[in-house]
Amino acid sequence: MIKVGIIGASGYTGGELLRILAQHPKVEVAAITSRTHEGKKLEEVFASFTGWNGPVFNGSDSADAVDGCDLVFLAVPHGVAMALAPALLEKGQKVIDLGADFRFRDYRIYEAWYKKEHCAREMTKLAAYGLPELYRKEIREAQVVGNPGCYPTSVILPLCPLLKAGVVDPDRIIIDAKSGVSGAGRKAEVAYHFPELFGNFKAYGVATHRHTPEIEQELSRLAGKEVAVSFTPHLLPVARGILSTLHLSLTKTMNTAEVESMLAEAYQGEPFIKIVREPQLPELKNVTGTNCCHIAVRVDPRTRQLIVVSVIDNMIKGASGQAIQNMNIMCDLPETMSLVQWPVYP
Ligand SMILES: NC(=O)C1=CN([C@@H]2O[C@H](COP(=O)(O)OP(=O)(O)OC[C@H]3O[C@@H](n4cnc5c(N)ncnc54)[C@H](OP(=O)(O)O)[C@@H]3O)[C@@H](O)[C@H]2O)C=CC1
Numbered sequence: 001m002i003k004v005g006i007i008g009a010s011g012y013t014g015g016e017l018l019r020i021l022a023q024h025p026k027v028e029v030a031a032i033t034s035r036t037h038e039g040k041k042l043e044e045v046f047a048s049f050t051g052w053n054g055p056v057f058n059g060s061d062s063a064d065a066v067d068g069c070d071l072v073f074l075a076v077p078h079g080v081a082m083a084l085a086p087a088l089l090e091k092g093q094k095v096i097d098l099g100a101d102f103r104f105r106d107y108r109i110y111e112a113w114y115k116k117e118h119c120a121r122e123m124t125k126l127a128a129y130g131l132p133e134l135y136r137k138e139i140r141e142a143q144v145v146g147n148p149g150c151y152p153t154s155v156i157l158p159l160c161p162l163l164k165a166g167v168v169d170p171d172r173i174i175i176d177a178k179s180g181v182s183g184a185g186r187k188a189e190v191a192y193h194f195p196e197l198f199g200n201f202k203a204y205g206v207a208t209h210r211h212t213p214e215i216e217q218e219l220s221r222l223a224g225k226e227v228a229v230s231f232t233p234h235l236l237p238v239a240r241g242i243l244s245t246l247h248l249s250l251t252k253t254m255n256t257a258e259v260e261s262m263l264a265e266a267y268q269g270e271p272f273i274k275i276v277r278e279p280q281l282p283e284l285k286n287v288t289g290t291n292c293c294h295i296a297v298r299v300d301p302r303t304r305q306l307i308v309v310s311v312i313d314n315m316i317k318g319a320s321g322q323a324i325q326n327m328n329i330m331c332d333l334p335e336t337m338s339l340v341q342w343p344v345y346p
């Protein structure tokens with residue numbers, strides 16, 4: 001059995017890690033932490049875990065809280081993970097950070113966008129970007145994985161084959177993305193209260209969102225040149241899910257069926273990527289509760305625009321499910337282990 005620790009287990013992504021790992025046949029959750037819930041049983045914090053048979057919350061915020069674990073998930077806010085990760089690595093533990101501290105190949109970009117100094121700069125060079133469909137080999141060899149952001153996952157997956165094949169103009173990428181509220185974490189700010197959200201819909205972080213440089217980092221590698229994108233996130237009044245609509249310009253004449261076939265071929269054999277064929281379009285409820293990304297395309301012959309729609313569950317393929325997919329790869333386990341689920345529908 002692989003002994004796993006979760007630092008930040010009382011948050012949304014921590015809870016989702018626990019829910020998925022509870023049915024993992026090769027994992028024992030050996031340590032969970034939360035400073036506010038020290039000594040409590042998991043079911044006292046999440047009643048949904050009634051009957052769960054694991055350790056109580058350790059209240060320490062130091063790396064010692066997960067001593068003895070083979071692999072540690074860091075499900076904590078940005079800036080916290082980089083302070084903990086070096087000590088874990090020194091003890092020979094594998095690390096998967098669900099936040100942004102190890103996503104950037106150049107720590108200066110992190111420092112500029114997250115407005116904080118990186119205290120583990122050298123370690124960022126060792127980290128693999130945890131998008132298995134693109135970096136499986138690097139992830140297998142890595143001790144540290146920076147799990148991708150939720151919006152970047154929904155954007156990079158559909159764009160990868162298109163940019164590699166050179167069929168879309170990398171200088172004209174417009175991303176219109178909408179996320180459910182759990183993406184903001186389990187916080188109690190007024191902006192996330194029911195009366196503020198219910199019946200409402202709004203854009204935020206326009207032209208400033210910190211996922212922009214992460215998307216650009218990966219798209220630039222794929223395109224083989226510097227790419228700048230226009231990215232606008234929105235807050236959807238639902239609990240889970242991200243739907244991203246990409247507006248792209250084709251560089252050659254193609255129809256919808258041809259683009260569908262290109263994507264289907266690129267992702268053939270990928271267990272979590274589904275190309276949804278015309279006339280169907282992706283919907284949040286088709287992926288809620290799963291580690292899947294559904295992608296559809298339409299070519300508008302009048303404008304030569306290619307419209308791509310992708311959906312993921314922000315907490316699963318956008319966070320905890322992808323982190324467990326990475327864990328399976330790093331630990332030489334079948335990649336889909338404990339991740340094969342049909343969606344909860346309706
Ligand atoms: N929610 C989502 O859909 C996604 C989230 N992420 C990233 O995953 C990470 C976790 O997010 P999420 O679960 O939503 O966040 P939450 O706010 O729901 O949970 C944060 C957790 O971290 C703990 N924590 C907070 N501060 C510290 C600290 N200084 N030291 C130790 N533990 C701390 C909290 O517990 P306590 O305060 O009791 O210690 C809590 O368990 C973040 O980096 C987030 O950006 C990434 C992709 C998607």
Ligand SMILES: CC(=O)N[C@@H](CCC(=O)OP(=O)(O)O)C(=O)O
Nearest residue numbers: 099100149150151179180183184
């Ligand atoms: C709806 C919502 O607020 N979403 C979060 C993104 C969550 C995520 O993926 O996060 P990290 O890069 O922070 O790990 C946001 O826009 O800040």
